[in-house]
Amino acid sequence: xxxDPYILLLLGTVGLAALFPARGTxxxxxxxxxxxxxxxxxxxxxxxxxxxEALDGLRHxxxxxxxxxxxxxxxxxxxxxxxxxxxxxxxxxxxxGLLFLTxxxxxxxxxxxxxxxxxxxxxxxxxxxxxxxxxxIVVTPLLAAALLGNSGGGxxxxxxxxIVLQLLVPFLAGQVLRxxxxxxxARHKKVLGLVDRGSILLVVYTAFSEGMVQGIWHQVSPVxxxxxxxxxxxxxAVMLALTWYGAKALRFDREDRIAIQxxxxxxxLASGLPMASVLFGAHASLAVxxxxxxHQMQLMVCAVIAKRRSRDHLDEDEDVTASASAxxxxxxxxxxxxxx
Numbered sequence: 001x002x003x004d005p006y007i008l009l010l011l012g013t014v015g016l017a018a019l020f021p022a023r024g025t026x027x028x029x030x031x032x033x034x035x036x037x038x039x040x041x042x043x044x045x046x047x048x049x050x051x052x053e054a055l056d057g058l059r060h061x062x063x064x065x066x067x068x069x070x071x072x073x074x075x076x077x078x079x080x081x082x083x084x085x086x087x088x089x090x091x092x093x094x095x096x097g098l099l100f101l102t103x104x105x106x107x108x109x110x111x112x113x114x115x116x117x118x119x120x121x122x123x124x125x126x127x128x129x130x131x132x133x134x135x136x137i138v139v140t141p142l143l144a145a146a147l148l149g150n151s152g153g154g155x156x157x158x159x160x161x162x163i164v165l166q167l168l169v170p171f172l173a174g175q176v177l178r179x180x181x182x183x184x185x186a187r188h189k190k191v192l193g194l195v196d197r198g199s200i201l202l203v204v205y206t207a208f209s210e211g212m213v214q215g216i217w218h219q220v221s222p223v224x225x226x227x228x229x230x231x232x233x234x235x236x237a238v239m240l241a242l243t244w245y246g247a248k249a250l251r252f253d254r255e256d257r258i259a260i261q262x263x264x265x266x267x268x269l270a271s272g273l274p275m276a277s278v279l280f281g282a283h284a285s286l287a288v289x290x291x292x293x294x295h296q297m298q299l300m301v302c303a304v305i306a307k308r309r310s311r312d313h314l315d316e317d318e319d320v321t322a323s324a325s326a327x328x329x330x331x332x333x334x335x336x337x338x339x340x
Contacts, residue, residue: 006197007296013201017208017285027209034206037199038274039170042137044192045271046174047185049130060124063256067106067128070243070264072139075102076147078235089227093283094220096148097290098231100279103143104272104291105136111263114302118309120258128263136271137171144279162278200270203277204288211285220286232294236301239265258309262302269295 022030079102086095108129115125141163178185185192243264247257272291280287 007292009197009201010204010292013204014208017205018212021209021212022206023209023213027206027213030202030206030209034203034277035166037202038277039166041170041196041199041270041274042167043170043174044185044196045133046171046176047178047181049133049175050178060127062250063121063124063252063260064128064131066247066250066252066260067132067264068135070239070260071106071132072103072135072143074242075239075267076143078102078238080147082231082235085227085231089224089231091220091224093286094224094228094290096283097276097287098228098235099147100144100276100287101267101272101291101294102235103140103147104267104275105140106132106263107266107268107270108133110299110302111259111266114262114306115259117303117306118258118262119255120262120309121255122259124256124259125263128259132263133268133271136268137168140271140275141167141279144275148279163275166278167275196270200273203273207273207277207280207284207288210281211283214283220289228290229293229297232290232297236265236294236297240301240305262306266298266302267291267294 021027076099079099082090082095082098086092090098106129108126111129112122112125116122240261243261244257247260252260269291273288276287276291277284
């Protein structure tokens, strides 16, 4: 099963923040750089994302409605249900992080990749991921305001203003300028991708540095982390089952079911980390920990499922080919018998 190299970089960044947290003037500089990096990230998201393609996908409205319902309705309901696990399995801060991860939008790149490997409806996965990202820019902060409130550790009404200024405004600016800079962004996709990831690493370093200075890591023990992993494994298993069998009950074909399963059961680390930094402030380190763990878990599990779906498809193709080749033989035998 794959281990995302970027997760290793994220963990290395967490370790760096634990050993050498930013303090004093360094913390102020890191915080300012992190704020600028978040704004630039969402500017790039806006410049890359084709609104027309996402909206054109609405012609397949049943599929996209199903994915959105999984992402922004069923996931949050399961997150709310997990409240009953506090304090036996989860501490309150870890639960807040778990609830937050259920609110962030779906992924784009990995959903497309796994749908392609499993031989599913790739165009639908592209549109579903893109539309989820568009909706999440607005819906995730609103859900966080409604479900987390001031208990999010630094979350307040001011956070909505920060969301607008740091996330929504740069995103809309990228959308407006996409007409002129979209080609440049597409041509330099790899370089800008490195900028993306570097910016997220800076956000993680700043968040975990603040957590170290605040001393909030004393609230986490290995036993609590183990409990969190068990809860997240159950959450992922439930969503994978619901998206697959629920799509079957809704009479989607196999290709659409694959797209729904991979787009509807996953959460975006790239969108969630910057949002958590804005929403949770000094408590962002504990808030993003569940999302980081869930991200790696979903990659490992979905890689196995995608390969299995691909093998199932190949087996079906071989059965069809074998049946088609056997049919002429049977006809030939029948003809020969009649001729005698």
